[in-house]
Amino acid sequence: MPIRNCALCGKEKPWTWEEAFYNTGFDGGLNSQTEQVVAVLKAAELEVITVDDADNSYIASIRNKYGIELVGPHDFPGDDDPHDFLPGYIIDLLYQAFPPAPPSPAAPVVMMNAWQRAVCASFSSGDCAHLAHDRNWAAALKDCGDPLFAFLMRELSDAEDCEDEATALQRLQSARDDIEEAILAVEAVQAG
Numbered sequence: 001m002p003i004r005n006c007a008l009c010g011k012e013k014p015w016t017w018e019e020a021f022y023n024t025g026f027d028g029g030l031n032s033q034t035e036q037v038v039a040v041l042k043a044a045e046l047e048v049i050t051v052d053d054a055d056n057s058y059i060a061s062i063r064n065k066y067g068i069e070l071v072g073p074h075d076f077p078g079d080d081d082p083h084d085f086l087p088g089y090i091i092d093l094l095y096q097a098f099p100p101a102p103p104s105p106a107a108p109v110v111m112m113n114a115w116q117r118a119v120c121a122s123f124s125s126g127d128c129a130h131l132a133h134d135r136n137w138a139a140a141l142k143d144c145g146d147p148l149f150a151f152l153m154r155e156l157s158d159a160e161d162c163e164d165e166a167t168a169l170q171r172l173q174s175a176r177d178d179i180e181e182a183i184l185a186v187e188a189v190q191a192g
Contacts, residue, residue: 014101017094020059021082034058040097041090046070062090115156115168123149151175 020037034057038048041062049061062071070087083091112120120128128149155171156162162171 016100017098018082021086022058037094037098040094044093046090062086113156113158113162115162115165116153119149119152119156123152 015033017037017040020034034050037059038050041048041059045065047061047063047065047067048059049063051058051060060072061069063069070090071085124146128146152172152175154160155175156168162168
């Protein structure tokens with residue numbers, strides 16, 4: 001996928017050739033890459049007319065070397081998908097020049113260990129049991145909204161070196177002790 005440096009923030013950002021056909025251009029024109037798309041089309045012996053205004057730069061018309069209009073201003077419906085109005089060979093040409101990014105690999109399946117599955121099944125009267133069967137349970141855990149549950153699951157994870165039953169029990173006992181101390185502190189405040 002083509003990369004450009006943003007004129008506003010200086011960071012590298014991906015772009016696609018399709019942006020050259022949108023009436024809004026590339027990020028309002030400050031990061032215009034239209035000229036790169038135009039150069040590819042001209043190298044293929046196509047005549048290209050662009051519109052450059054205060055805010056953007058975009059392609060408005062494409063003619064073949066004989067002057068026949070392939071795509072004109074009347075074909076551009078605004079910010080619609082250029083795949084809907086460009087001839088197939090132009091689309092192929094642009095994909096060859098500006099290939100898209102490869103698809104992201106699937107998220108790895110993270111398996112729960114036995115202690116995490118046991119906590120899922122029992123925590124909050126079983127309200128979290130469904131997480132034990134979720135392929136992307138880490139994201140579901142983040143969305144569950146219960147920080148205590150999330151803490152326990154993190155403490156029992158293999159990533160935290162929870163490798164055996166004794167370690168799991170020690171970590172849960174430590175959490176219970178901390179909770180009991182917190183309860184006693186709150187009760188002391190209430191008692192005055």
